[in-house]
Amino acid sequence: MSHGKQFTLYTHNGGPNGWKVALLLEELGLSYESIYLDFQKNEQKQSPHVDYNPNGRIPTLIDHKNGDFVLWESNAILIYLVDKYDTEKRLTVTDEKEKHILNQWLFFQASGQGPYFGQAFWFLFYHPEKVPSAVERYQKETARVIGVLDGVLAKSPSGWLVGGKFTIADLAFLTWNRGAVNVILKDFEGGEVAKKYPAFYAWHEKISARDASKKIFAVQESLKK
Template sequence: MSHGKQFTLYTHVGGPNGWKVAILLEELGLTYESIYLDFQKNEQKQSPHVDYNPNGRIPTLIDHKNGDFVLWESNAILLYLVDKYDTEKRFTVTDENQKHIVNQWLFFQASGQGPYFGQAFWFMFYHPEKVPSAVERYQKEAQRVFSVLDGVLAKSPSGWLVGDKLTIADLSFITWNRAAISTILKEFEGGEVEKKFPAFYAWHEKLNNRTAVKKLQDVQASLKK
């Protein structure tokens, strides 16, 4: 298989998890081609994507320089990329205990942030019937996740989740946080996220202002036009 770019990333224009992987690819200076699947046509559950990813969800990454190695689940992909390609340890740690703390946050993001925020979006915008109790439940869960992050970050001298540096633990939260601030909690908190969760918001803005993140925000905006 001959490819001009090292990676193929199966993703989606609006899906936060795919953009999370793209951010790390950009940060590491790795070349990749993004294939944006059309969920309205159910392309994520059809060939060729489902041949690589039996779960039929995005993102899916193919590493053409590693024998077309295929990996899915966004945080598993982040771990793979730093383990194999972050040779300068820019986005990971070397201390054994801190490695486990990075994993802790990746699990929290995957089990706490992503599913709850995703359910909030579903019941707010896509569920065929209005279920106010479900909307309130997941809005409150989003608020709880922000509160957890805010409390930890407020005590962090560096302003990062693990040690004194930016890691994939921080990067893993960017895209879902952005979506939640602009939609889920905008109504629920009345636009008070910055005041209610100041340490969280400062961290979020620091991440949002990274060159790679801003570049991909522009790419995403252009694709949505």
């Protein structure tokens, strides 16, 4: 099977986890084709996607230059891409202890940030009934996660999570952070994320200002039209 692009990325036009993978592909200068699944039609649970990903969630990545190797779970994909294609180790670390710290942050993103922020969005916009207590719970959890990041980043001389430089540990948080800053916490307890969590906000803005980030944001906006 011949493919013009090295990777096929099954994703969703609004799903933060899919954009996370696209962001790293852009950072590494790798060629890919995005297939945006329609969640309203339940395409993520149907063939051909579910043939690759039995969990029926996005993202799913196929590496056509590595025997059509298939991988799902966004942070597993990030680790794969830097291990195989970041030959200069620009976006990862080489020190043994720092590798474990990097993985720690990826686990925190997957177990803490993603689920809590996702539930906040669900109860704010998609749950069939209004449940104020659930909205408040997940807004508070969103603020707590951001507070953890802010406290660590405030003590980091470089302003990054690990290795004194930008890595996939930082990148993994960006797409969900945007939702928190712009939506979840916009009007929560007076808003003002930048003032309450200055180290976090400075870090978020640094990542957002990268060329790959700006390119991905532009693609996102184009899909809304």
